[in-house]
Amino acid sequence: MSENAFDYIIVGAGSAGCVLAAQLIRRTQARVLLLEAGGDDNNLFIKMPAGVAKIIAKKSWPYETEPEPHANNRRMQIAQGKVLGGSSSVNGMIYIRGQRQDYDEWAERYGCVGWGYQDVLPYFKRAEANESLSDAYHGGEGLLPVSENRYRHPLSMAFIRAGQELSLPYRNDFNGDSQHGVGFYQTTTHNGERASTARTYLKAVRNEQRLVVKLNALVHRVVFDGNIATGVVYSQNGGEVTAQAAKEVILSAGAVGSPKILMLSGIGPREHLQQLGIEPRADLPVGKNFHDHLHMSINVSTREPISLFGADRGLQALRHGTEWLAFRSGVLTSNVLEGAAFSDSLGDGRPDVQIHFLPMLDSWDDVPGEPLPDIHGFTLKVGYLQPKARGEVLLRSRDPRDPVKLHANYLGHPEDLAGSVRAVKFGLRFLQTAALKPIVKDLLMPQPAWLNDETQLEEFVRNFCKTMYHPVGSCRMGPSPQDSVTDLQLRVHGFERLRVIDCSVMPQVTSGNTNAPTIMLAEKAVDLLLGAPM
Incomplete structure (x- = not known):
């Protein structure tokens, strides 16, 4: 296998991406490339729980909304982790799964069969290493420490x-x-330190030769052969690299990053892409359904x-x-x-x-x-906890370095x-x-x-009002390509070997913080990838 040839390419080493990389390495013999636009997480204030205010601005994407018409035309910054571990390295470490009704609504209201509460509970438990609770709702053998402050x-x-x-x-x-x-709150901490997915999941496999982690690597687009995803183009240290994926390309770049990459690759609202001179590959509602707490x-x-x-x-x-x-x-x-x-x-x-x-x-x-x-x-x-308004993510240009146009439609x-x-x-x-x-x-x-x-x-x-930094929904899953971007296996409608696995696939935000649900989602997605559901 050549230097730039892999089985799986994962874009984004955040809450979902680190889980996916770790579990694919642990459960298969695959060669995995994990691409992260940010740098390493070797920072004392990342490790120190109370240091969050010191690093959130320095280690985050500077996402900013357009003027919000229902919030007196204010622009709001939505910090999302741009560092190894993603938002799990810069968040408040709160471990909240949401409510049973959240997931049952995914299944019943949005047609996401297989994503009801009883379907996802085993994956919350599989991820969790709870240090103080042991019952029908909690796990103790997972890679994610959960503890009392x-x-x-x-x-x-x-x-x-x-x-x-x-x-x-x-x-x-x-x-x-x-x-x-x-x-x-219970928190994702262990022995008085932050337990990000980079410091837990990824750490468990970081020395494996089959795992290649590239930092400061900005993905430009997905590469296709017809409707089959075959790799990605990314830039690092001033040069462009094309990496090939024999099995899957997985976007785990978050509710802003994942729709951006899809649209730069020609997948999204046809008229919007044509206005920017991007040849549409598929007319899908990419970027729609964006919402936040x-x-x-x-x-x-x-x-x-x-x-x-x-x-x-x-x-x-x-x-x-x-x-x-x-x-x-x-x-x-x-x-x-x-x-x-x-x-x-x-x-x-x-x-x-x-x-x-x-x-x-x-x-x-x-x-x-x-x-x-x-x-x-x-x-x-x-x-x-239950916002009804929906916004959208749009491209500003064809340049992957340009920020998106983010219309959050807060209070809409x-x-x-x-x-x-x-x-x-x-x-x-x-x-x-x-x-x-x-x-x-x-x-x-x-x-x-x-x-x-x-x-x-x-x-x-x-x-x-300010964001709670819980953006979701912009590549939502569902049974129909008319109102969703991925199917219930998280495959992009109409394409092979291309999935989105992160909080952007959530049809409706969960009732609380979104880190734990995103980790659960990635754990379940590994079973979907490998055809081995619990």
């Missing part, structure tokens, strides 16, 4: 008590029989200097850094997004609101990694605005509890004058 801030404890005052049941497992309640930050100052503010400065930073380096313990083992609440705002028994609790103030700027406010306080990030459906306002109101109730009210000094955002005015709360949402 080693550090819990006193403010996070107060948040939990506040939720219980509001009649939310305490829940030690948001991934079991019910998501409804308040508690602490939004959140709003409820920010308050505290009466006493008890938050995490200042923990990364001066002598405090030295003390915390020494504790983490020596013992992998203390504040720096926290993923910062420590507390969680899921609640039903409509009375239908299904949680549609999520709260992340931070024992520090969040920035209310739109730019990831911006400096945080210089004041003690805490933040409730509140969001609506009336229910998304109404659900977001309900989420804000729910979050504000926490501040009136006996557990939190004595701690609060001032409500900083939203402004107190807005609280009793529905129109003002709607404007608060429009002006201050």
Whole structure:
């Protein structure tokens, strides 16, 4: 086999790509090429859970939306990992699978037979090495460590008590029989360190000679022989390389990257491709159905200097850094997004609101990694879990180096605005509890004058909503090429040896963070590739 000839080519070494590469190496004798546009993950702040704010902007694609008409024409940045491990190297490490209803809707509403909850649960369990839970919902032998945070801030404890005052049941497992309640997140961490898919799955096979990993490799397009994918063209170190795949080309570049590569390869909306001078190979709804979770930050100052503010400065930073380096313990083992609440705002028994609790103030700027406010306080990030609006990803030009045109259409459906306002109101109730009210000094955002005015709360949402970095759906799977890009085996409709395996195939975003569902999806996809379903 020549230097550039492989059995499988995987584009994107993120949450899905690392899983695919590792399992194909472990379960077959195949030669695998894994291409990543970003660099290596050899960074102390990637390894350190609390270091996420230090690296998210530096190790992410700078995706930015076009002006969002329903969010007062703001442009929003959607950071997605551009580094070995992808977003699993820069995310908040929250392990949330979503709800049973999410996957049953995939099967029943969207026609994705074989993707219902009972179909996917075995793959969640196969991936998981849960360090504290062992029951019908959890696995202990997988490659993905899932654990409790080693550090819990006193403010996070107060948040939990506040939720219980509001009649939310305490829940030690948001991934079991019910998501409804308040508690602490489990995280993809191990021994006080981030457990990205690069540091878990990929690490397990990194020394295998059959695996070739190319970093700083930007894929331009897929190569075809008729309707058969035979390889890819990518650039690295200023030169172009064509690599051949004898078995499959797999796109795992995410909800922006995967549709971009398909369209650059001539697969997508015919008229759009023709306008850019790209010869269409297939007229498929690539880039459509893009959607994402939004959140709003409820920010308050505290009466006493008890938050995490200042923990990364001066002598405090030295003390915390020494504790983490020596013992992998203390504040720096926290993923910062420590507390969680899921609640039903409509009375239908299904949680549609999520709260992340931070024992520090969040920035209310739109730019990831911006400096945080210089004041003690805490933040409730509140969001609506079931967005109805759909946007689209379009090419800006034929040049693979150019950014896409991203029309997220945030708040483009009336229910998304109404659900977001309900989420804000729910979050504000926490501040009136006996557990939190004595701690609060001032409500900083939203402004107190807005609280009793529905129109003002709607404007608060429009002006201050931000992405939760959960974009999905732009290459959605389904039975028909009229409204989907891949079939239920994740093969691109009308093509052979070409699949999309990442969060872009999700027909509807899951109720919560998307890293765990993406890893599950990749685990299931390996069985589909090998014809060996569980």
